[in-house]
Amino acid sequence: MNSQFWDPEIETMPGKQLEKLQVERLKKTIELAMNSSFYAPKFKELGITPDCIKTVDDIHRLPFTTKQDLRDNYPFGLASVPLEKVVRVHSSSGTTGKPTVILHSQKDIDQWADTMARSMYCIGLRNTDVIQNTSGYGMFTGGLGIQYAAERLGAMSIPAGAGNSLRHLKFIEDFGTTALHCIPSYATRLAAVMKENGVDPRDTKIHTLIIGAEPHSEAQRKRIEELWGAKAYNNFGMSEMCGPGVAIECQEQNGMHIWEDNYIVEILNPDTLENVPDGELGELVLTTLNREAMPLFRYRTHDLTRFLPSDCPCGRTHKRLDRFQGRSDDMMIVKGVNIYPIQIEKVLMQYPELASDYLITLETIEDNDEMLIEVELANATDDFAALQNLSKSISRRLKDEILLTPNVKLVGKGVIPQSDGKAVRVKDLRHNH
Amino acid sequence: MNTIKQLSIFLENRLGTLQKVLEALQQQNIEIQAVSVADTSDYGILRLITSDQFKAEQLLKHNGILANINEVFAIKIDSNTGAFSKAVNCLTEKGIEIKYLYTFSLQNKLVLIVRVDKLEAAEAVLTASGLELVKGWE
Incomplete structure (x- = not known):
């Protein structure tokens, strides 16, 4: 049952003791960050030193950090250690705007692997399991993050990577895969491909799916579990905090335990930036406690969630987060990729053939997220080929920027709906939204 | 023009x-x-x-x-089989590509509306060919 822990002392640590640990680690992290050219002047101005921190509540004295701060200090401006201590760089998507860069020391990598291994153990995975990863390997943390954790756990890891469903199917059958890491939409997509090829996912050895990086509903989870005849656990991570391994559901499947030995967790009103009453919806704000190359203080995730009340029967003392209820900014998550409308707008504005209005529509088609972009033409032309090449070119340039290929549709004037005179930029018609 | x-x-x-x-x-x-x-x-x-x-x-x-x-060019031709071919040929033999064309009939004749890739070259060729170019009607 749920009586086993990867790290019993940490996972079941009583609240008071956990807070003490957080205070200790926060002090250490502040000391480290005083080496960062980004935080040092801020701390100086606010008079912050490690000694200012007496209780976890003193976190309120610290400044916020935003994604824009990461962009403004691209690439290494937030380093808190000399660069020779950095052993790996991960980065967000994007080729036109500045990407966000996250630095890892060897200790950060080890810590990350250990925490994600803890998350795997928490959902019942052991060193006897065969864990197949469908995330892309590369700058995206879902590849290597899961890889190192599976190895730390001692499982047999299958670094199959993104795409090529038939190859995934072959590995699942030939290697006797027991656990799959994927985004929820791919879990349904892969199941469909398997069925088309005469394999019922329920007949495979897969008993567990780790699903994350994409918001999904309880109904969608149930459907995935039904399709696979397996348990599906919601896993939360973000590259700024390390990658996958920040929070995970336990086998109770009722909220994600966020690992408080590694993070101070705040839920704030996104407008006032004050704490919301316990249990109410607000923006998740995280402070790293166990990272040295690039610690972040009060990082605004823009994910909306709430704390679930009361203790979890599994025995873990770390607080639980509810399913994410959306965003406090305009970020979209499509096929596990984080996309801002501004990225799309920047590409569209490069084309003199286009007027300024556009509409992004997100739809679920055959269990897949699809993005349709309707763009207004500036002028008519008699040249048919030019129009066809134009949509192709836009589609290609967008693929470079947002890493997925949208359908681009050219429209005339007045087709894009306006509300209160302001253009509506995004319409999300997906089943789970 | x-x-x-x-x-x-x-x-x-x-x-x-x-x-x-x-x-x-x-x-x-x-x-x-x-x-x-x-x-x-x-x-x-x-x-x-x-x-x-x-x-x-x-x-x-x-x-x-x-x-x-x-x-675009509007070329008025007789509605017989050879005229259409002659009109197209005088352009293509000079390496002028036709992007598209369509037709309509006018006073028992056929008018070809032709869009080409090289406008000036086409004008010279068509004028020299003796084909009847319509510059407007009514």
Whole structure:
């Protein structure tokens, strides 16, 4: 049952003791960050030193950090250690705007692997399991993050990577895969491909799916579990905090335990930036406690969630987060990729053939997220080929920027709906939204 | 220039978009003399020769319809088999590509509306060929 822990002392640590640990680690992290050219002047101005921190509540004295701060200090401006201590760089998507860069020391990598291994153990995975990863390997943390954790756990890891469903199917059958890491939409997509090829996912050895990086509903989870005849656990991570391994559901499947030995967790009103009453919806704000190359203080995730009340029967003392209820900014998550409308707008504005209005529509088609972009033409032309090449070119340039290929549709004037005179930029018609 | 003006209109594939164009032209008594459509599943380009291209363009733009004017050749030929071939051949043998063409009949003759890639070269070739170029009618 749920009586086993990867790290019993940490996972079941009583609240008071956990807070003490957080205070200790926060002090250490502040000391480290005083080496960062980004935080040092801020701390100086606010008079912050490690000694200012007496209780976890003193976190309120610290400044916020935003994604824009990461962009403004691209690439290494937030380093808190000399660069020779950095052993790996991960980065967000994007080729036109500045990407966000996250630095890892060897200790950060080890810590990350250990925490994600803890998350795997928490959902019942052991060193006897065969864990197949469908995330892309590369700058995206879902590849290597899961890889190192599976190895730390001692499982047999299958670094199959993104795409090529038939190859995934072959590995699942030939290697006797027991656990799959994927985004929820791919879990349904892969199941469909398997069925088309005469394999019922329920007949495979897969008993567990780790699903994350994409918001999904309880109904969608149930459907995935039904399709696979397996348990599906919601896993939360973000590259700024390390990658996958920040929070995970336990086998109770009722909220994600966020690992408080590694993070101070705040839920704030996104407008006032004050704490919301316990249990109410607000923006998740995280402070790293166990990272040295690039610690972040009060990082605004823009994910909306709430704390679930009361203790979890599994025995873990770390607080639980509810399913994410959306965003406090305009970020979209499509096929596990984080996309801002501004990225799309920047590409569209490069084309003199286009007027300024556009509409992004997100739809679920055959269990897949699809993005349709309707763009207004500036002028008519008699040249048919030019129009066809134009949509192709836009589609290609967008693929470079947002890493997925949208359908681009050219429209005339007045087709894009306006509300209160302001253009509506995004319409999300997906089943789970 | 021995060309005529053609009006190109961008139309989404939606019910009523063509009707909107036709009504606007009709209200101002603009006559349509020739029509051609190129279409995809999303949109079409409606190419028109009308009795007053500039008025038509202004009118459509005023109605929020994307329209523009460009130059095409109108070649009047006899409706026999050899004439069509001769007209096309005199362009292609000089390496001038035809982007598209369409036809309509006028006083027992056939008018070819031809859009080419090299406008000036085509003009020289066509003028020298002795083919009858229409510069406007009525």
